[in-house]
Amino acid sequence: MxxxxxxxxxxxxxxxxxxxxxxxxxxxxxxxxxxxxxxxxxxxxxxxxxxxxxxxxxxxxxxxxxxxxxxxxxxxxxxxxxxxxxxxxxxxxxxxxxxxxxxxxxxxxxxxxxxxxxxxxxxxxxxxxxxxxxxxxxxxxxxxxxxxxxxxxxxxxxxxxxxxxxxxxxxxxGARARYHASGGYASQHVHVLLAEAVRLWQSWGATEQQALDALLPLLRGTLASAARSGVAAGMPGPVSRGDAGTVGLHRQALQAVDPAMRDLYDQLCLRGVVLARRAGRLDDGQAQTLEQVLSRPPDAP
Ligand SMILES: NC(=O)c1ccc[n+]([C@@H]2O[C@H](COP(=O)([O-])OP(=O)(O)OC[C@H]3O[C@@H](n4cnc5c(N)ncnc54)[C@H](OP(=O)(O)O)[C@@H]3O)[C@@H](O)[C@H]2O)c1
CATH class of the missing domain: 3.40.50.720 (NAD(P)-binding Rossmann-like Domain)
Structure with missing residues (x-):
């Protein structure tokens, strides 16, 4: 045999x-x-x-x-x-x-x-x-x-x-489905997020190619940062800096394009607040301010 x-x-x-x-x-x-x-x-x-x-x-x-x-x-x-x-x-x-x-x-x-x-x-x-x-x-x-x-x-x-x-x-x-779903976050969902970003470029008349030319170098830098520093400490952006004013401006702009896009942005930012806290980059006050901005009515700054 x-x-x-x-x-x-x-x-x-x-x-x-x-x-x-x-x-x-x-x-x-x-x-x-x-x-x-x-x-x-x-x-x-x-x-x-x-x-x-x-x-x-x-x-x-x-x-x-x-x-x-x-x-x-x-x-x-x-x-x-x-x-x-x-x-x-x-x-x-x-x-x-x-x-x-x-x-x-x-x-x-x-x-x-x-x-x-x-x-x-x-x-x-x-x-x-x-x-x-x-x-x-x-x-x-x-x-x-x-x-x-x-x-x-x-x-x-x-x-x-x-x-x-x-x-x-x-x-x-019993872990297969969770393991495979994790791959979706590093692959499929990256495309979904890029598609959201491309829609913003298209809202002022730019092409997908122009958007990708600008955004893919940023994505490569972001991946390098994650590889170097880890997911929490390596996260860039206004949430990690506690910049609540910029987050408010983003929300207003996105609400005008598509409320569902602003809603997704809010959800992602709230997860970002947790990450930035874990990395020790936000104190309690900064985290609360960001959470308050993210729970305001959509049109408010
Ligand atoms: N592609 C990826 O990125 C990737 C990565 C990791 C894992 N996987 C896994 O790998 C597997 C295959 O994915 P794939 O992307 O290679 O799919 P695929 O490109 O669609 O190829 C599937 C192949 O299976 C054949 N097939 C379909 N039904 C069949 C049947 N009843 N009997 C015998 N052959 C049959 C197809 O047949 P014909 O050509 O003869 O019509 C085709 O050659 C999946 O389980 C997928 O989850 C894929």
Whole structure:
């Protein structure tokens, strides 16, 4: 019987079900790390062929053949397809199967566990776009959340993670959705906040490009500050300086553009007051003044 723990990395036969953005990036990175992918299957054989064509020794096939031929199978389908895929193919005892979703429970792979396979989660905390080479370059240094009750599979996944130049994170059971939501704050929500800022530029006739040209250097500086000093001590802006007058001017301006935008600004500033207090940058009086300004009627200065 083939067992995950019995193979040195070089002989471990890796396979993918799903041939999209994550699968292409991860498979290329694994190959570059000396861990070639042997099989890929997908909903459409054509997608599997495209991905196999990017790799040096990979065959496109149907998902069942991936499972039959490989020791460790990555399910890299959209989240909603993970459980149906796990239930649609026949697994064998001892092989490893992981999904790559951040939020989905490992229990989605229960049909594989019922057949004796070792199940787990392998989620790189990175956003993979349409360019697979760019995605590969973005991988080193990323955290990979690993969840596997089976010690041999967990050890194997940590080894692969190290070979990729990534940092392995052991997630406790039940933490996946919170862990994945945290990524939303560092990725999706940044875009949402940039969109709010771009709307302000557009309100005086500027373009999105002009806004991004001005705001992205600021964002890069902000990220560098957070990396250098931490989230609380590194926070810039009028809240961290206790500048209640400027906050009042912002509220009036935003209320005139869109009351919902001013409401979001208020919520963010209130969280900022907590952060600035934690960093010791505001005393009690400054914090109270800011909170009073943020609770005034929207049009008041
Ligand atoms: N992209 C990211 O930034 C990222 C980052 C971390 C984790 N993830 C996770 O990685 C997984 C894949 O995401 P993705 O962005 O790579 O998605 P994607 O680009 O949409 O690719 C999904 C792939 O799965 C295939 N597929 C769909 N339904 C299938 C089924 N029933 N059976 C077999 N194959 C099926 C698709 O099929 P066809 O091409 O054959 O039609 C496609 O090749 C998700 O769980 C996601 O949460 C993604």
């Amino acid at each position: 083939t067992r995950v723990s019995e193979h040195p990395s070089a002989e471990l036969r890796l396979g993918f079900i799903g041939a999209g953005r994550l699968a292409q990036a991860l498979a290329l990175a694994l190959q570059q790390a000396g861990l070639p992918v042997a099989r890929v299957g997908s909903r459409r054989l054509e997608s599997a062929r495209v991905m196999a064509g990017m790799l040096s020794a990979c065959q496109a096939c149907d998902p069942q053949e991936v499972t039959d031929q490989c020791d460790l199978v990555f399910i890299a389908t959209p989240d909603a397809a993970i459980a149906p895929v796990a239930g649609a193919v026949a697994w064998r005892a001892g092989q490893g199967v992981v999904h790559c979703s951040g939020a989905t429970s490992v229990a989605a792979l229960q049909p594989a566990a019922d057949a004796g396979a070792r199940i787990g989660g392998f989620h790189p905390m990175q956003a993979f776009g349409a360019d697979p080479q760019a995605a590969v370059r973005s991988l080193p240094g990323c955290t990979v959340a690993i969840e596997a009750a089976d010690p041999a599979l967990a050890a194997r996944l940590h080894q692969l993670t190290s070979r990729l130049g990534c940092v392995g994170l052991t997630l406790p059971p």
